[in-house]
Amino acid sequence: METAISAEGLRKRYGDHQALDGIDLEVPAGTILGVLGPNGAGKTTTVRILATLLDPDEGRATVAGYDLATQAKLIRANVGLTGQYAAVDERLTGRENLQLIGTLLRLGRKGARARADELLEKFSLVDAADRMAKTYSGGMRRRLDLAASLVAAPPVLFLDEPTTGLDLTSRLALWEMIKEQVDAGVTVLLTTQYLEEADQLADRIAVIDKGVVIADGTPDELKREVGGERLEVSVASLADLTAATRVLADVSPQEPVVDRDSRTVSVPLAGGVNTIAAAATGLERLGIEPQDFAVRRSSLDDVFLALTGQRGADEDPAGPTGPAQQDDQAAQAEQQKEMQAA
């Protein structure tokens, strides 16, 4: 597949702080790369370099087929950027904001107006089009900001924490709009602190910490490789818990993790189906009827914790019933069913 964004060994130093310490990235055309990492990991610096706002100290990159060092202006003509702040002129109306960008992009008066109308329609801003942007809600501003970065219909889009500070509804709406762009063939590099956001949107994820990429892969790969899968058994009584712990200790080389409050015991699923079978047989022999017997894949949260030693953003973007978690639960339920059938 064609590569839309590639970066090799990007380094950037601010004083004695090494913000980027050799970032390598590859984003195939028409896909979303989620760049995940704690605050200060170098996400924004990476985006700013790739969007030509900042020169790297070292390293090479091509964006939309153009070389960062020698063809910056061509890159600017082919990328859209939405930064952490909704960069709109508050004292212009939504329509004027988009028309100004269109004029600067030399679409001509008519062209700029037509493109503005089109984008206002697409981003559900028609009703507010002739109000000053400072009267907009946070979600509307973000939509206008995203629309502004799309005036040129760029094939590559950089989104730097596009949903930070938005409520659930606005966030879901923005996710939909981002997905639409990708369906239309746009390549997206998205930074986020929200694991669910990366899980939900990204085809691949690169985890950045202290200026280097410490892991990358599809969300599933990351969960498998880093977190692995665990066999988890919940029982009715504390007596059963002790027995179940002994059974799991027998089938796994590692110590079981016991949670007495939820009367749950779990071990890493090292031996695959054999481990599951052995555990089931062991429990049956002791006459223990588990309340829950399941293989759980680690969440992206576990991955993040394992890789960076930090939790993801505290603020849970989608809440406990967010779509990402619903998907997770659905997947788990499915796995459980398969297990029960086996």
Next chain:
Amino acid sequence: MTEVLSDSFALAGRQMRHIRRMPEQLLGITVMPVAFVLVFGYLFGSAMQVPGQGGYKEYIMAGIFAQVMLANLTTTAIGVVEDLNNGLVDRFRALPISRSSVLLGRTTADLVLVGWTSAIMAVVGYLIGWRAHNGVLQTLAGFGLLLLMGFAMSWLGALVGLSLRSPEAVSALSGVVMMPLAFLSNAFVPPEGLPGWMRVVVEWNPVSAVVSAARDLFGNERGASSGAFPSEHPVIAALVVLLALLAVVVPLAGRAYQRAAARR
């Protein structure tokens, strides 16, 4: 080049829309200078002894014009800081437009505003008795020189805003810098009566050169020359100072724009 101009024009148009949207802002920047004209012309004018026949009303106008031009520094600086902090500078820099057009657009728009303010002041000045005596061309040349000062201060303001990045710091600094520049000049007070060392400072203050030049071009009396070069040849001195300032500040502001926008 035409691209730079058309981009600057579009960006200046953005600020003109701001004004259309909030006319009270225009009122805000016009009221103070007009109040100055009235306060200085009527209140202080009755107590001031100035050279020549025209009286203080004639003497003071060039001074108030210059003060308005000086204040243009703050206007531009604050505007630049706002654009930096709300991310608009990033947005513009990510577009395939010439990077000088953003600053040029802003300084041009601010020049238009300060031109408007001057026009209103001139009308009010005329109503209370200020006159230009040297004909249309020289009068226009006087305004041209003053606006050149406004433009130079605007670019200096862009540099200040890009370097300080906070509206509070801009206000603090511009207060500290502009007070002495305005008051240690011949804008409001004739230098004849000042103590010796202060008189030297006033004579060599570049603001004095612009004010003297404007007075000469308007045909408003400014008293005897002291013999110092800026006092002998105010128009040349003013032009040299302003063009030199622009030559230094424009490239510096351009560089600060590249780096300041890159720092965050």
